[in-house]
Amino acid sequence: MNNKAPIGIFDSGVGGTSIWKEIHKLLPYEETVYLADSVNAPYGNKSKQDILSLCIKNTEHLISIGCKIIIIACNTATTNAIAYLRNQYQIPFIGIEPAIKPAALMSKTNSIGILATKGTLSSQLFHETSKALALEINITEVVGEGLVPLIENGEMDSPQTTTLLEKYLEPMLAANIDHLVLGCSHYPYLIKQLKKLLPNNIQIIDSGLAVAKQTQLVLDSRDLLSTRVSKPKLEFYTNSNSATLKFLLEPYQESIIITEKSF
Numbered sequence: 001m002n003n004k005a006p007i008g009i010f011d012s013g014v015g016g017t018s019i020w021k022e023i024h025k026l027l028p029y030e031e032t033v034y035l036a037d038s039v040n041a042p043y044g045n046k047s048k049q050d051i052l053s054l055c056i057k058n059t060e061h062l063i064s065i066g067c068k069i070i071i072i073a074c075n076t077a078t079t080n081a082i083a084y085l086r087n088q089y090q091i092p093f094i095g096i097e098p099a100i101k102p103a104a105l106m107s108k109t110n111s112i113g114i115l116a117t118k119g120t121l122s123s124q125l126f127h128e129t130s131k132a133l134a135l136e137i138n139i140t141e142v143v144g145e146g147l148v149p150l151i152e153n154g155e156m157d158s159p160q161t162t163t164l165l166e167k168y169l170e171p172m173l174a175a176n177i178d179h180l181v182l183g184c185s186h187y188p189y190l191i192k193q194l195k196k197l198l199p200n201n202i203q204i205i206d207s208g209l210a211v212a213k214q215t216q217l218v219l220d221s222r223d224l225l226s227t228r229v230s231k232p233k234l235e236f237y238t239n240s241n242s243a244t245l246k247f248l249l250e251p252y253q254e255s256i257i258i259t260e261k262s263f
Contacts, residue, residue: 001068001091003224006031006233007215008067010058013041013152014238014245015186016073019096022208023071023215024234024252027225031232033067035263038240042148043076044117044184051119055081056088061263063091068224071215072096073185075116079123092222094215098183099207100129104137106203107179111138113172116183118143126183140175142168144184151186154244157193165190165197173199182206189248237261 007030009020014036024032035058043051055077062070071094072078072085078095086093098120103112120126121141130139150161172180180202182188188206195204219225226232234256238245242260249256 001224003068003226004031004228005066005068005224006033006235007069007071008033008035008062008065009071009073010035010037010055010062010077011073011185012043012054012077013038013148013186013240014248015148015151015184015189016071017245017248018188018206019071019073019185019208019211022212026209026212026216027219029228029230029232030226032234033062033065034236035061036236036238036240036245037263038152038238041152042117042119042186043074044119044148046119048080048123051077051080052084055085057263059085059089063089067091069094069215069219071211073211075183075185076119076123079120079125083125092218094211094218096185096207096211097125097129098181099205099210100133100139100181103179103181103205104133104139107137109176109178110136111140111175111177112179112181113140113142113169113175113177114181114183115142115144115168115187117148118145120183138175140172140177142171144168144187147190148184148186151189152240152244154247156189161190162193162197165193169194169197178202180204231255233257235259237263239263
């Protein structure tokens with residue numbers, strides 16, 4: 001393990017690029033390798049065992065190419081598999097889970113909403129966190145069924161996406177939420193749409209910056225932060241069509257390498 005090794009990132013598709021952008025912004029000289037497991041997206045409607053198997057596959061692939069740390073840029077994968085992965089592998093892992101604690105602390109109406117996948121909301125880790133907070137605050141949980149496939153197809157602004165968001169936001173608005181927690185790394189790509197549908201007093205929270213800061217902290221504590229001052233290699237692999245990946249990463253097109261391959 002050395003500080004020149006890349007940061008490994010995986011997600012059930014393109015959504016985790018929202019996390020990658022925050023990491024690259026904070027740590028611009030770090031090399032990164034991103035796995036977009038779009039063939040198996042979304043993870044949120046799969047069994048815990050299937051999710052674990054996919055996470056093991058992604059982890060071992062990133063370890064085989066020499067990554068120094070692995071970011072699980074998927075809420076469902078984190079809540080269902082990170083404990084097992086940390087127990088089985090020596091490489092450090094950074095996970096992502098819905099930021100319900102900060103939302104609860106900041107809420108003025110004592111009511112927050114969480115938009116997430118079924119796999120995240122039904123996980124033991126999420127249940128334990130939300131159960132403790134539910135004693136003090138009202139939490140409206142909604143499964144964003146169908147949103148991930150639309151985002152994977154680049155349909156963030158489609159009428160179908162708008163219709164689904166209106167449906168999912170309705171019970172949250174009825175509950176007088178003042179914070180909406182995005183519990184899936186795909187969902188930050190819907191923030192533009194969400195802002196059109198939500199009152200101005202509702203704050204949208206995602207975990208991208210927090211994950212980037214934690215990554216920096218862990219690398220620094222292990223003396224693994226990159227010391228290079230030259231342009232890093234930024235690699236992206238997808239086991240599906242790369243069109244949406246290229247669209248989402250268009251501002252970085254001159255700096256990145258996108259490859260379609262099985263993994």
